[in-house]
Amino acid sequence: MRVLIIEDEQALAETIRRGLVNEGFVVRVEHNGNDGLWAATEERFDVIVIDIMLPGLNGYNVLREIRKRKIWTPIMMLTAKDGEYDQTDAFDLGADDYLTKPFSFLVLTARLRALIRRGAPARPVELTIGSLNLNPGRRSVTRHGDEIPLTAKEFGLLHFLMRQKGAIVSKSEILANVWDPAYDGAENVVEVYIGYLRRKIDVPYELSTLQTVRGMGYRLVADKPQNAHA
Known part of the structure; x- marks a missing residue:
C-alpha cells in the first residue's frame, strides 16, 4: 500500500x-x-x-x-x-x-x-440530478442554466444531498457530514437550511425536488413539479 x-x-x-x-x-x-x-x-x-x-x-x-x-x-x-x-x-x-x-x-x-x-472509483467533476447541476471546483450551482447563489453552508448541504443520489438521509447524518463535529445545537438547524435551499433551488422553478420523508429525513430527487402526486 x-x-x-x-x-x-x-x-x-x-x-x-x-x-x-x-x-x-x-x-x-x-x-x-x-x-x-x-x-x-x-x-x-x-x-x-x-x-x-x-x-x-x-x-x-x-x-x-x-x-x-x-x-x-x-x-x-x-x-x-x-x-x-x-x-x-x-x-x-x-x-x-x-x-x-x-x-x-x-x-x-x-x-x-x-x-x-x-478504493478510487472514477467520479464526475460535476454532480447532476435532473436540471440541477453542482460543480464543486467552481463552487457553482445552476438549474436550467441559471446560476443559483448559495451560502457556504447551503452549498455544503446541497453537495452532501446530491452525493447520496436520491437516498433518504436523516438529520443526524446531515449534521455529522455538513456541520462541525463540535456542533452541539438543536437538530432543527437542518430544517432551517433545508427551507433555505428549497426557496432557492425549487420554489422559483415550481419544483418539489428537495423532499421531506416523514419520520426518516430528506432526499433530493430529479425534477418533480410542485403539484405532482407522489
Whole structure:
C-alpha cells in the first residue's frame, strides 16, 4: 500500500512516515505543495494525505489540481484548524476525509486503511440530478442554466444531498457530514437550511425536488413539479 504524505512540518511528517512504514505501508513524503502535486500526478498511490497549510501551493490548491486532472486517489486532508468551513471547503473540492491536528496515530492509520478499502472509483467533476447541476471546483450551482447563489453552508448541504443520489438521509447524518463535529445545537438547524435551499433551488422553478420523508429525513430527487402526486 503506497501512501503520499504532503506535510511541511518535517518532524511530524517523519513521525507519520515511520509509523506507517512499521504498519507495512510504503511511504513517500514531500514538504511543499508544488513537489507534492508533482508526486501525486506522476506516481500511483493508494491514498494521499495533504496538510492544508503548505508552502508553495496550499493544500486546497493541491487538492483542486489533483481532481482537475481526473486523479481519483482517496485523499485525506490534515489541518491545525478546526472549523466547519475548512471541512466544507475540503469536501467540496473532492477530499474523502479530514483529520484535525493533534490526532491519534491509531485513528489516522484506521482511517487511511478505510479509504484504501473503499478504493478510487472514477467520479464526475460535476454532480447532476435532473436540471440541477453542482460543480464543486467552481463552487457553482445552476438549474436550467441559471446560476443559483448559495451560502457556504447551503452549498455544503446541497453537495452532501446530491452525493447520496436520491437516498433518504436523516438529520443526524446531515449534521455529522455538513456541520462541525463540535456542533452541539438543536437538530432543527437542518430544517432551517433545508427551507433555505428549497426557496432557492425549487420554489422559483415550481419544483418539489428537495423532499421531506416523514419520520426518516430528506432526499433530493430529479425534477418533480410542485403539484405532482407522489
